[in-house]
Amino acid sequence: MLEELWQLYKFEKDSLARDELVSKCLPLVKFLAQRFSVYASPCCDADDLVSSGLIGLLDALEKYDPIEQTSFRTYAKCRIRGAMLDEIRNLKWAPRSIQEKIRTLKNVHNHLEQILSRTPMEEELADAMRMNINQFRKMMLQIGPSAIFLCSTRTIEDEEDTYLESHFEDTEALNPSEQVINDETKSILADAIRSLPEKESIVISLYYYEEMTMKEIGQVLSLTESRVCQIHSKALLRLFQALNTKIDESKAYKQAIVN
16 A cells, blocks of 8 residues: 555655655654654654654655565655654763763662672662662653663764664664574563563563553553653663673673683
8 A cells, every 4th residue: 555655656746645655654653753752862852753753754755666675664664763863863962960870870780789699679779879769769760761771882982873773773674693683682681671670571561562651551550650761761771781781791702712
């Protein structure tokens, strides 16, 4: 259906076909914007991402080649996601105060994890940071997943964009070596998710696998939307740390083999 509309627009210059194609793809644009908005900065909301996604969609209309690409939807999805990533990259923002809080939280988390030989509980993190539980939760809400996401990179400045994009990489057309890396990353993340506290694991599963909104998750768990966001932020921090730890271990292992 989408390919037929594209052919009418491309070869017969049918503007009505173009409008209908855009209309049929608009739910996809809005859906992706909602998913990406959790990583966007405070100055970039879902509406901004919808606008960027529409630009990506229109770009897909002009550049789609049915001989080289698969379905129009698959190609358009890649272009829409790419346009949204560009918007996030251009507006990525984490104030120095937020960066400092994230560094402190990471250090405290790692320290407690080594001492306790397990993942520290929320109350233990709050106590170690000399906060009460309400102050800690307020901090987690202030930090938000966007700041954790942007500040979790271990790459140098000119590699940040590649790191960012790798988290939203399209996996529909990977070469064999990339597929191995992708499968290994999925395995690491699956293990990390299983090790999360129950509530964090549920939030991650409902958000990323069931594709529910924060509000819907709150209704299921009888929590406020802001509390779900706090839990999501904590879970992301744990997952990034788990992934980075595995990356460090892999690098050390490869270096030992070389030496």
